[in-house]
Amino acid sequence: MLAKTAALAMFGVALSTTGVLAATVNIVVMQEDWDPESLPRNNRIQNAVLSEFNQTLNAPAYQSVLKRYGIEGMDVYDETSVSLNFYQQDRQRRTDEELISLARTVKNPTLDVVVPYTLYARAVTDPYTQIVKLQMSLNYRALDVRSGRFFGGDNLDIDTAGVPFTGCATAINGTQADPHCVKEFVSQNGEKLARNAGNKLAIQLAALLGRKYSSSDSYDDSSSENTAANEAIETDVAHADRGTIVHERRSSACGNLPTTYAVKFRGFEQRQVNAVEEYMAFWKCAINLNVSDSDFSEVTFQYKTRADQQRVLRNIRLMLELMGVVAEPQTIGSNEIVVEVLGLREN
Numbered sequence: 099m100l101a102k103t104a105a106l107a108m109f110g111v112a113l114s115t116t117g118v119l120a121a122t123v124n125i126v127v128m129q130e131d132w133d134p135e136s137l138p139r140n141n142r143i144q145n146a147v148l149s150e151f152n153q154t155l156n157a158p159a160y161q162s163v164l165k166r167y168g169i170e171g172m173d174v175y176d177e178t179s180v181s182l183n184f185y186q187q188d189r190q191r192r193t194d195e196e197l198i199s200l201a202r203t204v205k206n207p208t209l210d211v212v213v214p215y216t217l218y219a220r221a222v223t224d225p226y227t228q229i230v231k232l233q234m235s236l237n238y239r240a241l242d243v244r245s246g247r248f249f250g251g252d253n254l255d256i257d258t259a260g261v262p263f264t265g266c267a268t269a270i271n272g273t274q275a276d277p278h279c280v281k282e283f284v285s286q287n288g289e290k291l292a293r294n295a296g297n298k299l300a301i302q303l304a305a306l307l308g309r310k311y312s313s314s315d316s317y318d319d320s321s322s323e324n325t326a327a328n329e330a331i332e333t334d335v336a337h338a339d340r341g342t343i344v345h346e347r348r349s350s351a352c353g354n355l356p357t358t359y360a361v362k363f364r365g366f367e368q369r370q371v372n373a374v375e376e377y378m379a380f381w382k383c384a385i386n387l388n389v390s391d392s393d394f395s396e397v398t399f400q401y402k403t404r405a406d407q408q409r410v411l412r413n414i415r416l417m418l419e420l421m422g423v424v425a426e427p428q429t430i431g432s433n434e435i436v437v438e439v440l441g442l443r444e445n
Contacts, residue, residue: 129217213239
């Protein structure tokens, strides 16, 4: 099911430090456009998003996380190349059944995971300002080609309120929007969604498949990469003996006007939420911290601080690293931050 031993050597998979071969996963990403409201496959925007999705899975930003699970990388195959000899290439509005059947038909190479994704995009006009905004989302899921088991998936939006078209992509003072600029603007935002999806999916697949198929049983936390990261944390922050309180040593960072951020933590366990609350309350520039909304799956803090947004984001990233949580804070507007845990399974 996975490329191993001689096959891995053939594809140039790197040897681990212990001399054993690390595993790779064979993946094909497919444009799913059966929904008439979605963008059809093989247009300029779709092709840009597909290329970015493939590239991200081929070389995800979180290589160190993959190596913890003994995964050296993802072997990503182009749908057209692996099906050229037996499949009509110009088909559009393809159903789930067609995509899965096609993935199972491919025998060289034998595919492990199929990733169908659907892309939605539309332009909306604000009724008050007449500003034209782009609303765009990418829905994807990863399936075991043979069994159909669900490995992971998500529905990602660039911004539910929409992102204003800018420059030559919008009509200003009687000048019409340039169609080329519009397509490039939409493509750039679609590529951003594909990068986020590709990195999340790579980590999910590594956690689920890595330990089962890899010859590498453990990950060396004493590597130079992790050592450098730990040194950076120790240089910039001080923490209590239990690692539950973090504050900044520099007082000059607290010279900004007080700002209240809505910081939402999604997918955290209750014990982790308790730790998060204690971290944030003791950051040097903190003024006040209150819970504004809470339920079983997420909690939202109203965090008043004199730190700027970039420093708040940096503190959150350092906190997540100290907690050993895989997540990335995302900004929405000027004062909202969403931190969503990437759910991982190892069986």
